[in-house]
Amino acid sequence: xxxxxxxxxxxxxxxxxxxxxxxxxxxxxxxxxxxxxxxxxxxxxxxxxxxxxxxxxxxxxxxxxxxxxxxxxxxxxxxxxxxxxxxxxxxxxxxxxxxxxxxxxxxxxxxxxxxxxxxxxxxxxxxxxxxxxxxxxxxxxxxxxxxxxxxxxxxxxxxxxxxxxxxxxxxxxxxxxxxxxxxxxxxxxxxxxxxxxxxx
Numbered sequence: 614x615x616x617x618x619x620x621x622x623x624x625x626x627x628x629x630x631x632x633x634x635x636x637x638x639x640x641x642x643x644x645x646x647x648x649x650x651x652x653x654x655x656x657x658x659x660x661x662x663x664x665x666x667x668x669x670x671x672x673x674x675x676x677x678x679x680x681x682x683x684x685x686x687x688x689x690x691x692x693x694x695x696x697x698x699x700x701x702x703x704x705x706x707x708x709x710x711x712x713x714x715x716x717x718x719x720x721x722x723x724x725x726x727x728x729x730x731x732x733x734x735x736x737x738x739x740x741x742x743x744x745x746x747x748x749x750x751x752x753x754x755x756x757x758x759x760x761x762x763x764x765x766x767x768x769x770x771x772x773x774x775x776x777x778x779x780x781x782x783x784x785x786x787x788x789x790x791x792x793x794x795x796x797x798x799x800x801x802x803x804x805x806x807x808x809x810x811x812x813x
Contacts, residue, residue: 650719652796657715659793664708666786667746671701673779677772686765686772693749693756694776700749701783704742704790711735711793724810732810736801739794746787753780 674697677688688694714725714735724731757776760766766773800810 653715653719656793656796657712657719659789659796660708660711660715663786663789663793664705664712666782666789667701667704667708670779670782670786671698671705673775673782674698674701677775677779686769688776691756693752697749697753697779697783700742700745701779701786704746704786707738707742708790728810729804732797732800732804735797736794739790739797743787743790743794746783746790750780750783750787753783 674688674694688698714731717725726734753776757773757780760773760776804810
């Protein structure tokens with residue numbers, strides 16, 4: 614608006630320069646904030662279950678040696694069992710990191726990394742580690758089947774029982790991580806469509 618001989622008077626409203634549609638601030642209603650918090654708590658629960666199952670699977674495989682007799686096979690003598698321990702240990706550390714990231718987002722209201730990086734980081738790593746656990750579980754299942762065909766499980770039943778428990782816990786962790794992957798994938802879709810992880 615021009616006044617006093619062509620001099621521009623100050624505008625009562627600040628001008629907003631938008632260079633990218635994602636720069637637009639996101640205004641949330643109370644309902645959408647409640648839904649987002651509930652969604653984040655759901656993700657946190659599955660992160661916790663993934664951590665518990667993966668850590669338990671690794672511990673059960675480690676403790677096979679304590680119950681085995683002196684001449685019995687050890688878990689580290691088998692490549693598939695070493696794969697199970699490594700996969701579950703990696704997933705346990707990853708799940709612990711994601712627990713911290715989820716708690717940070719719940720209590721601070723924003724992601725640990727920049728939002729774009731966080732949603733893709735979560736989805737990508739959930740996919741990779743879910744396939745890693747599934748691969749380790751498949752290899753371990755085949756090895757246990759072969760051990761039951763020979764005298765290993767007959768001579769030392771505790772060895773096979775604990776390996777079965779470790780496998781079951783690993784598969785349970787896979788299911789938890791799979792659900793987490795679906796939830797993080799939903800957040801990626803929200804980000805692609807709306808430019809934000811917010812649901813509403």
